[in-house]
Amino acid sequence: MSFYPICAEYSAAPLDERFAAISGEDVRRALAKTTLGAEDFFALISPAATPFLEEMAQKASQLTLQHFGRTIQLFTPLYLSNYCANHCVYCGFNALNDIPRTQLEPAQLEEEAKAIAATGLKHLLILTGEARTKASPEYLASCMDVLRKYFPSVSIEIYAMETDEYAALVKSGVDGLTIYQETYDETLYATLHPRGPKKDFRYRLDAPERGCQAGMRVVNVGALLGLGDWRRDAFITGMHGAYLQDRYPNVDISVSLPRMRPHAGEFQPQSIVSDRDMVQTMLAMRIFLPRLGITVSTRESAEFRENILPLGVTKMSAGVSTAVGGHSQDGDKVGQFDISDERSVAEMCAALRERGYQPVFKDWEPITDPEHEGAA
Amino acid sequence: MNEDIFEIGGLKLTNRLFTGTGKYADDAVIPGVCEASGSQVITVALRRVDLESDTGNVMDCIPKHMQLLPNTSGARTADEAVRIARLARAMGCGDWIKIEVISDNKYLLPDGYETAKATEILAKEGFVVLPYVNADLYVARACVDAGAAAVMPLGAPIGTNRGLKTREMVRILIDEIDLPIIVDAGIGRPSEACEAMEMGADACLVNTAIATASDPVMMARAFGRAVKAGREAYLSGPGAIHSHAVASSPLTGFLSEG
Numbered sequence: 001m002s003f004y005p006i007c008a009e010y011s012a013a014p015l016d017e018r019f020a021a022i023s024g025e026d027v028r029r030a031l032a033k034t035t036l037g038a039e040d041f042f043a044l045i046s047p048a049a050t051p052f053l054e055e056m057a058q059k060a061s062q063l064t065l066q067h068f069g070r071t072i073q074l075f076t077p078l079y080l081s082n083y084c085a086n087h088c089v090y091c092g093f094n095a096l097n098d099i100p101r102t103q104l105e106p107a108q109l110e111e112e113a114k115a116i117a118a119t120g121l122k123h124l125l126i127l128t129g130e131a132r133t134k135a136s137p138e139y140l141a142s143c144m145d146v147l148r149k150y151f152p153s154v155s156i157e158i159y160a161m162e163t164d165e166y167a168a169l170v171k172s173g174v175d176g177l178t179i180y181q182e183t184y185d186e187t188l189y190a191t192l193h194p195r196g197p198k199k200d201f202r203y204r205l206d207a208p209e210r211g212c213q214a215g216m217r218v219v220n221v222g223a224l225l226g227l228g229d230w231r232r233d234a235f236i237t238g239m240h241g242a243y244l245q246d247r248y249p250n251v252d253i254s255v256s257l258p259r260m261r262p263h264a265g266e267f268q269p270q271s272i273v274s275d276r277d278m279v280q281t282m283l284a285m286r287i288f289l290p291r292l293g294i295t296v297s298t299r300e301s302a303e304f305r306e307n308i309l310p311l312g313v314t315k316m317s318a319g320v321s322t323a324v325g326g327h328s329q330d331g332d333k334v335g336q337f338d339i340s341d342e343r344s345v346a347e348m349c350a351a352l353r354e355r356g357y358q359p360v361f362k363d364w365e366p367i368t369d370p371e372h373e374g375a376a
Numbered sequence: 377m378n379e380d381i382f383e384i385g386g387l388k389l390t391n392r393l394f395t396g397t398g399k400y401a402d403d404a405v406i407p408g409v410c411e412a413s414g415s416q417v418i419t420v421a422l423r424r425v426d427l428e429s430d431t432g433n434v435m436d437c438i439p440k441h442m443q444l445l446p447n448t449s450g451a452r453t454a455d456e457a458v459r460i461a462r463l464a465r466a467m468g469c470g471d472w473i474k475i476e477v478i479s480d481n482k483y484l485l486p487d488g489y490e491t492a493k494a495t496e497i498l499a500k501e502g503f504v505v506l507p508y509v510n511a512d513l514y515v516a517r518a519c520v521d522a523g524a525a526a527v528m529p530l531g532a533p534i535g536t537n538r539g540l541k542t543r544e545m546v547r548i549l550i551d552e553i554d555l556p557i558i559v560d561a562g563i564g565r566p567s568e569a570c571e572a573m574e575m576g577a578d579a580c581l582v583n584t585a586i587a588t589a590s591d592p593v594m595m596a597r598a599f600g601r602a603v604k605a606g607r608e609a610y611l612s613g614p615g616a617i618h619s620h621a622v623a624s625s626p627l628t629g630f631l632s633e634g
Contacts, residue, residue, distance in 0.1 A: 065588050066535055066536065066537060066584065066588065067535055068399070069398060069399020069400065069401075069584070069587055069588055070399065070400065070401035070587075070588070071399060071400075071401075120429060122426065122429075217450075245481070245482055246482075249479060249480040249481055249482055250452045250479040250480065250481065251481065252481050253481070291481060291482055291484075353402065356401045356402075357401060358400060358401050358402055358403065360424070361426065361429060362423070362424060362425075362426040362429065363423055363424055364423050364450065365422055365423045365425070365450075365460070365463060367450075367451075367456050367459045367460060367463070
């Protein structure tokens with residue numbers, strides 16, 4: 001099984017023409033349905049849906065409240081390593097960028113973990129660049145020995161792996177996988193990833209599915225909106241989520257909706273994704289897949305993140321540093337990208353409560369068996 | 377009327393509305409919900425319990441007089457449900473456990489086979505086991521055989537507020553199963569909880585409809601009253617429903633004439 005043939009079919013299809021052919025009536029019909037198909041989702045992503053944003057917002061808001069309540073799950077990223085063999089033209093960790101490279105040693109990791117745990121956060125996302133010899137599967141497993149003590153839930157956002165490597169990480173306590181395709185346009189992908197292991201479009205595209213097969217509880221996909229045509233990428237992201245939901249019903253499928261942000265290097269995004277575009281994308285995703293987790297990061301401004309609370313978002317990062325060692329060490333470090341919402345965890349929680357939302361710190365308990373020691 | 381006691385797991389309850397702890401904008405509203413509804417049993421997902429937290433622990437918001445009903449939300453198999461139940465007991469959450477085994481995240485429907493398996497293991501370990509199941513006679517019987525303390529059939533898919541969609545199947549469980557039947561999930565309006573109780577359900581568990589109401593405390597009070605009203609209607613023995621007006625004895629009246 002693979003999403004690749006489906007993705008290839010969409011990539012070859014004249015989606016722009018089809019978007020242009022969608023009418024307001026198609027959008028109304030999609031909005032009236034309880035269960036939406038691919039064609040309905042397509043209509044909600046299309047330009048014809050832009051006059052319907054308020055109606056879409058009402059529906060998305062009601063669905064989000066019903067399925068997730070007035071809660072937002074919080075997490076924070078922890079960058080373990082910024083060594084990278086890839087040449088992704090839009091990324092601050094690009095191998096060609098002249099930045100200090102570093103990787104956390106166990107003692108430093110413990111300091112980072114303590115600093116994050118002190119904020120009350122329980123859900124952690126660990127990240128590395130793509131440097132298998134440095135941030136090896138064994139290194140990651142050793143990191144888990146430290147992190148398990150502080151965090152009941154740890155997800156990874158690292159290079160694409162084999163199924164058995166993912167399974168080994170699950171065994172060491174990792175329960176979630178985040179991996180972005182960046183863009184689902186294979187031709188554009190080739191130009192954006194000219195060198196390095198990440199160049200292999202299909203290997204990366206199939207990684208979320210390998211994660212599902214390896215026993216990950218949560219699998220999070222996404223495109224970096226703005227790299228390519230955002231409507232196409234948003235549509236295929238949703239279809240990727242639906243594909244995984246249909247085939248792996250025991251896995252919580254989520255999407256992230258990151259927009260391009262300034263970073264080290266000179267790449268500028270092809271298309272600008274406006275706030276309206278972002279909102280339309282989120283609403284369409286929620287209405288199409290009501291149980292889908294939707295993650296919004298600190299790439300977005302505090303004001304925007306507060307305004308979208310009722311519209312579909314379920315998880316948010318907080319207290320973020322995108323630099324290795326950024327949680328516990330002083331000094332100017334170079335992050336993967338610049339963040340926009342720089343509020344502390346406490347400030348973020350106060351703002352959520354102010355808006356009538358409960359910040360959820362803990363929503364998982366590792367399933368160990370008190371009668372038989374060790375992780376499940 | 378004598379006091380209507382609902383006995384379950386060795387506990388004598390005077391209120392038949394079970395409540396929950398999920399989806400609230402602020403857990404601080406939970407004590408108000410318990411008080412307004414009169415509920416004496418509250419379910420909490422073990423996955424959310426954080427005894428070490430100083431940033432907010434749902435357990436701190438649960439009034440001390442409530443019977444805690446930890447649930448195994450997140451379990452995908454019987455084995456995971458069993459482990460979560462044991463963790464709940466080890467963490468001091470008591471011996472009651474609501475078994476939720478769900479391996480379909482799209483519809484969140486319970487897996488009856490795995491649920492019955494977990495029920496059997498945990499009942500043998502002395503837990504008071506309340507399995508959350510589809511309204512299915514065979515699954516319910518399996519849970520009875522496995523040692524459940526009650527059976528909790530869904531009214532509609534969890535969190536949907538769609539009401540008592542499984543009405544006919546729940547009625548069969550009420551008629552055929554000798555354990556308490558607690559309608560759990562899907563009830564969106566007090567009138568629907570009332571209907572379930574009127575049919576003869578022993579109790580209802582309501583979370584989403586209360587937690588996501590604009591005024592959860594007022595909605596909790598409404599549910600408390602609806603459950604009570606439905607119970608009293610059931611106990612009072614309502615008259616049969618007819619589709620047309622009924623004269624006293626139109627066809628056989630002549631037999632008693634003269």
